[in-house]
Amino acid sequence: MNIADSERVSSVLEGMGYERTDNEEDATLLGILACSVRQKPIDKVYNKIAQWNRWKNKRNLITFVSGCLLPADKEKFLKTFDLIFPMSELGQFPDMIREYGVVTPAALKTRQPIMPKNEHIAAMWHIKPKYQSTYEAFVPIQNGCDKFCTFCAVPYTRGREVSRPSSEILDEIRHLVNQGYKSITLLGQNVNSYGLDKNGEEITFSQLLREIGEYGKSSEHEFWVYFTSPHPQDMNREVIEVIAVYDCLAKQIHLPMQSGDERVLIKMNRRHSMDKYRRIVADIRELIPQATLFTDIIVGFTGEGEPEFMNTVSAYEEFKFNMAYIAMYSPRPGAASFRWEDEVTSDDKKERLRRLSDVLKICSHEYNETLLGKTLRVLINGTDRKTGFSTGLTEGKIIVRIDRHDESLMGKIVDVKITSAANLSLSGEVV
């Protein structure tokens, strides 16, 4: 019977592309069709699996047992073998192997790049979130990073870039909009690299935005869709063109620059030049001139002297960002730059942070002044701590303080006439 069972197992394995070997030490899949009629054969199974499990410390190996098994042995084998199944389930053996993340040799002969399955992420995306707000939501569309910027450990903590199925994303957005959500942010460590890991089997980021835009056009709801955090390397004109077409795609672009100096960008391994960044901004200014521009900047990175920092200041003044998240460089364990000397002093970093923040305030104020007297749509989402008046955000995410506290406006998009402009915010009256 074991011989007959083994012949069937061999058939299944050959169908999966495995080749039989006579040398156990060369095998990556080892199995036993057990016989329980006497103890001695079962003792041999125990000895064998003990040896195989020692090999597992040094090499890649999957083990399985089937055949005739007593309940007591089955319980013990569960702790020692990778797979245990009755012969009646032999047909499911290929699926069991695949669930272990093994792509069978038959699949290996294709030219497709093989990426490890990231089941945890897919499972996480399937968990229904308990939304904390009734009008603002965050929808993950992508996880992981393949960029290896030298200051960042995310590729090592989050793993490879994986895109969530577009059907799931669109379903979640439709659900949120129907529930009355007004602000939806698409999330990913490289949100605009969406789809690139799927080798053409998924839509691209610009196509995803277009699908969302089309839905927005046909729905009767007013809502704004944002995205963060994109990488300039994968940003292209097509994304901006799509944003320009659809009202629901918010005219607010967050585009991390990190540094305005070519040498520092190279050392950061950002994989884009200032010319590329400049072209993206030029596209934004041409196609969606009303858009606000946000960025991320690191000051005090290894190799940033005063001339390099001044290039960042110049770039800031050139692009006139409305907001910047400015961080002082801090070596991260796991990131490549952690192995370099952190030569910029803490005082210099703080000074550069202060100087760039001053530039931010000037640029932001100049822009805010252009909005005086205009009536803007504002999503009311909070309360000012000092005055107790209601606050909100414009489509471009500029903070607006209105002239009163009105709880009934929370979560609503209302018209506000702008009456004054400060460095980083506006004030106005609800119309």
Added chain:
Amino acid sequence: MSLMKPDMQMDVSFYKVEEIRHLTDETFSLKLPRARFAFKAGQHISLGIVGGNQSREYSIYSGENDENLELLIKEVDNGYFTPRLRKLKAGSMVEVHGPFGKFGMEPELAANGKFVFIASGTGIAPFRSIVHTYPGIDYRIIHGVRYSKEAYDREEYANDRYTLCTSRDKGGDYNGRLTGYLKTCKFDPETHFDLCGNSNMIFDALEILKDKGFERDQIHCEVYF
């Protein structure tokens, strides 16, 4: 009923080292089986030692159709990771993730373009991969090293296509840094430049090429860190 241990997973990113080839006292190549791996010449991978908790990125040294996956590695003095790599033997297990990156060659361009590959040290790795993959490509390599012994696998390149710049001995075709040599060169205006190596060399070479009138779009960079 099938009973499976849910926490057991076989990792398809594990590879067994087939051969370690020592090119100099400090530099070696690791040969792994290629069978599972598909990549584009110029891309890099993330390499770890099975059981370890660190990894590093390396350009793929072998061509897309070569029998093995090969990586070129230089041991870092007092480093943590590369001394451990250097102690690996045939049969050791490493972990490979990838491939990553967009540095490399468009097949259509490879057939018709003129290329200058500028590399410092082990930065020559992606260019060997490209030359192996596109044997008919019109290329020139300018390789900057400290010592002439660091002209890794020089015999694989035609003499008139490879210029060795040595900064610390006189065994090269040019004695001095590659940026010094680059300043003396004249290139066809349609040339594409690919640069790979340390960030200072890349930045200096970029400035030299821009001064020669080449557009930034003609120049592609891969930084080693």
